[in-house]
Amino acid sequence: MRVHQFSFAALAVAAGLTLTACQNGEGGAARGGPSSAATASTAPSASAPSVSGGGKSSAGTGSDGKGTAAANASTESGRAGKCRTADLEITAIDSTVGGDTDGTVAVRFKNRGGRDCTLSEYAGVDLKTSAGALSAQRTGEHPGPAVLKKGAAVSFGVTYPLNTTGGSGVRITGLVVTPPDETQSVTLTWPGAATLPVTEGPGSPIKVGPIGSAGQGG
Numbered sequence: 001m002r003v004h005q006f007s008f009a010a011l012a013v014a015a016g017l018t019l020t021a022c023q024n025g026e027g028g029a030a031r032g033g034p035s036s037a038a039t040a041s042t043a044p045s046a047s048a049p050s051v052s053g054g055g056k057s058s059a060g061t062g063s064d065g066k067g068t069a070a071a072n073a074s075t076e077s078g079r080a081g082k083c084r085t086a087d088l089e090i091t092a093i094d095s096t097v098g099g100d101t102d103g104t105v106a107v108r109f110k111n112r113g114g115r116d117c118t119l120s121e122y123a124g125v126d127l128k129t130s131a132g133a134l135s136a137q138r139t140g141e142h143p144g145p146a147v148l149k150k151g152a153a154v155s156f157g158v159t160y161p162l163n164t165t166g167g168s169g170v171r172i173t174g175l176v177v178t179p180p181d182e183t184q185s186v187t188l189t190w191p192g193a194a195t196l197p198v199t200e201g202p203g204s205p206i207k208v209g210p211i212g213s214a215g216q217g218g
Contacts, residue, residue, distance in 0.1 A: 080116040080147045085184040087113030090177055094191040095157070095214065102159045105192045106214040107177055110153040120145045124178035124185070125158055125208045129196065130171040136208040143210050155214035159207045161197055169195035180211070 089110040096103045107125070111117060121143060125136035136158060148154055163169040171194060178185040199205055 080118045082181050083109070083111065083117035083119050083148055083179055084113070085179050085182045085186065087111060087117065088179055089153075090179075090186045090188065092158075092175055092177070092188045092191050096162075096192065101162065103162050103192045104214075105158045105160075105175070105190075106155045107158060107175075107188075108153055108155045108214075109148065109179065109211075111148045111150055114150065116147055116149050118145050118147050119154070119211045120180040121210045122208060123156060123180055123211065124176075125206070126176040127160075127172055127190070127196075127206055128174035128176065128187075130173065133176075134196075134206055135204055136206040137204045139207050139209045139213070141210050141213070143212065146211055154212050156211050157209040157214040159209075160192065161199070161205045162193055163195045163197040165197050167198065169197050171195050 089112045090107065091110075092105050092107045094103075095106040107123065109119065109123075121141075122138050127134045127136070146154065158175075172190045172192070175188045175190045176185050177188060196205065
């Protein structure tokens, strides 16, 4: 009896395996479709916002519509390398609004390279003055990095105190801009007011906002 019982159990297991193999052979999805685990691992993850060339930025006022603020998240951010200085067209314009107590210069980056690239939050900004170089301090916002699409542009603001003292002040002779995570700088003609008021005490009166901040209080 023990021999017969073992034989019946073995036959039942073999029949079950045969039936399963037949079902797998008949179902196309089981034979060729990807597993749910593989689908999840290949799905792109959204990270950096994307700056595209379509439409004008809300920065508009004072920046001549040349700044494009960061938009929706891009699934291509993982493949975009950082923006190189050589691939950026860098310009600056005066965007001070009448009645403001501080002056504002909008610095614009346009991607003229052959690929999308990533900009982290802040560029380096230094003013050349008659009293020596003056580095801008970051305003402190942290919007995160942004992908700058090929052919697109984005701006950020540089604010400084206006010289209303009546004195000669400190003469500004140039603007030095270094793109985020780069060491190569570009020197531009300063488009803002000619002088700064003479100030005392630590810290810099020059402030730089994050990428995309022109016209948004940065």
